Amino acid sequence: MDTEAMSPTPPAPFxxxxxxxxxxxxxxxxxxxxxxxxxxxxxxxxxxxxxSRGEAARIxxxxxxxxxxxxxxxxARLDNPxxxxxxxxxxxxxxxxxxxxxxxxxxxxxxxxxxxxxxxxRHVVAVRPLYGCSDHLLxxxxxxxxxxxxxxxxxxxAIRPDTGLVMVETPANPTLAEIDIRAxxxxxxxxxxxxxxxxxxxxxxxxxxxxxxxxxxxxxxxLGGHGDVMGGVVACDEEFAATLRQVRxxxxxxxxxxxxxxxLRGLSTLPVRIRAASAxxxxxxxxxxxxxxxxxVHYPEVGGAMVSFEVFGDPHRIISDVRLITxxxxxxxVDTLIQHPASISHRIVAEGDxxxxxxxxxxxxxxxxxxxxxxxxxxxCQALSAEAAAPxxxxxxxxxxxxxxxxxxxxxxxxR
Ligand SMILES: *Cc1c(COP(=O)(O)O)cnc(C)c1O
Numbered sequence: 100m101d102t103e104a105m106s107p108t109p110p111a112p113f114x115x116x117x118x119x120x121x122x123x124x125x126x127x128x129x130x131x132x133x134x135x136x137x138x139x140x141x142x143x144x145x146x147x148x149x150x151s152r153g154e155a156a157r158i159x160x161x162x163x164x165x166x167x168x169x170x171x172x173x174x175a176r177l178d179n180p181x182x183x184x185x186x187x188x189x190x191x192x193x194x195x196x197x198x199x200x201x202x203x204x205x206x207x208x209x210x211x212x213x214x215x216x217x218x219x220x221r222h223v224v225a226v227r228p229l230y231g232c233s234d235h236l237l238x239x240x241x242x243x244x245x246x247x248x249x250x251x252x253x254x255x256x257a258i259r260p261d262t263g264l265v266m267v268e269t270p271a272n273p274t275l276a277e278i279d280i281r282a283x284x285x286x287x288x289x290x291x292x293x294x295x296x297x298x299x300x301x302x303x304x305x306x307x308x309x310x311x312x313x314x315x316x317x318x319x320x321x322l323g324g325h326g327d328v329m330g331g332v333v334a335c336d337e338e339f340a341a342t343l344r345q346v347r348x349x350x351x352x353x354x355x356x357x358x359x360x361x362x363l364r365g366l367s368t369l370p371v372r373i374r375a376a377s378a379x380x381x382x383x384x385x386x387x388x389x390x391x392x393x394x395x396v397h398y399p400e401v402g403g404a405m406v407s408f409e410v411f412g413d414p415h416r417i418i419s420d421v422r423l424i425t426x427x428x429x430x431x432x433v434d435t436l437i438q439h440p441a442s443i444s445h446r447i448v449a450e451g452d453x454x455x456x457x458x459x460x461x462x463x464x465x466x467x468x469x470x471x472x473x474x475x476x477x478x479x480c481q482a483l484s485a486e487a488a489a490p491x492x493x494x495x496x497x498x499x500x501x502x503x504x505x506x507x508x509x510x511x512x513x514x515r
Pocket of ligand 1 (some may be wrong): 205230
């Protein structure tokens with residue numbers, strides 16, 4: 100075949116492209132020259148090689164540097180071309196040199212903690228609230244991590260010689276509390292700051308631009324975006340990424356290539372999904388704030404598709420009464436989900452710690468999807484009305500004469 104006649108490789112982009120453009124093109128730059136439109140899915144667990152010496156050299160290179168193997172991947176626990184496309188794209192969106200994908204958000208956080216611990220840096224400084232399982236992983240000692248919980252102002256004082264990581268979540272799960280990343284990064288000095296950016300996504304916030312060194316995502320949420328793929332990813336510089344690849348190779352928390360494909364596809368609609376869902380979430384937050392049946396609404400300055408709110412009465416009534424909204428843990432899907440953090444997502448955090456972090460019994464967390472906002476509001480309204488009319492509502496119960504036990508008191512004691 101006359102190679103001269105083959106289509107030339109497309110010119111490299113000569114200026115940085117906008118986020119919406121990167122979302123649909125990053126990780127796919129070579130497809131047209133391969134004669135493909137959709138990204139290929141490579142399900143191989145192993146790769147043939149007639150040259151064992153060459154393969155040995157690639158294994159050595161990976162073992163010493165952690166760099167992506169040059170040439171075929173050797174074995175799927177080292178690298179996978181489909182997952183690599185997702186990693187390239189996510190790094191581009193977060194503005195980092197590299198990204199390393201894992202089987203879940205928790206596998207990603209585990210790899211970060213192990214990578215730091217391998218240098219003898221087992222101490223972590225963290226700010227609550229964090230996602231319940233992240234809180235649990237840091238505090239339960241499962242990986243030998245020791246944690247000092249503090250508020251953002253206390254970070255500098257909490258850092259010790261063996262501190263390997265400062266970890267924050269902003270907006271935080273589930274209170275949507277926000278942290279000034281730049282100020283916190285300054286307090287960290289030379290200790291890397293990890294920001295869990297699952298809630299904001301790179302569409303609304305790029306933590307590295309504010310001084311964070313490591314960005315973590317539960318890709319299960321907005322990056323996948325359809326509630327049908329589990330994954331995690333760490334965006335960071337290439338040096339740390341190389342260590343993470345070595346940890347991933349040694350511990351095996353790899354993302355399945357099918358998940359890598361779905362996450363790459365999810366990224367292409369991420370900007371439009373986030374913008375549309377955020378507009379509905381902001382509108383619902385506005386209406387909830389003006390509603391006398393609602394005690395308090397949490398909606399972040401940065402925006403986003405999450406709204407948390409506190410009711411006066413029994414939050415479990417709302418969960419049982421929604422019809423269009425799905426009562427389910429997790430978030431970031433095309434459909435709207437609602438859950439009770441104290442019972443579900445943050446159940447694993449000790450009650451006292453949960454309360455101190457603002458995760459009260461009356462707090463509900465809602466992940467707003469892409470439904471019409473009026474339909475969502477109608478569903479919330481009917482659930483709130485049912486809750487407000489319920490005998491369990493404390494203010495209503497208080498009005499009942501004390502001589503006879505109220506329905507609320509009877510149900511309350513029966514429920515204990
Ligand atoms: C869900 C979640 C995680 C954990 O991710 P998995 O993919 O469920 O392992 C971590 N951080 C935040 C903020 C989350 O919402």
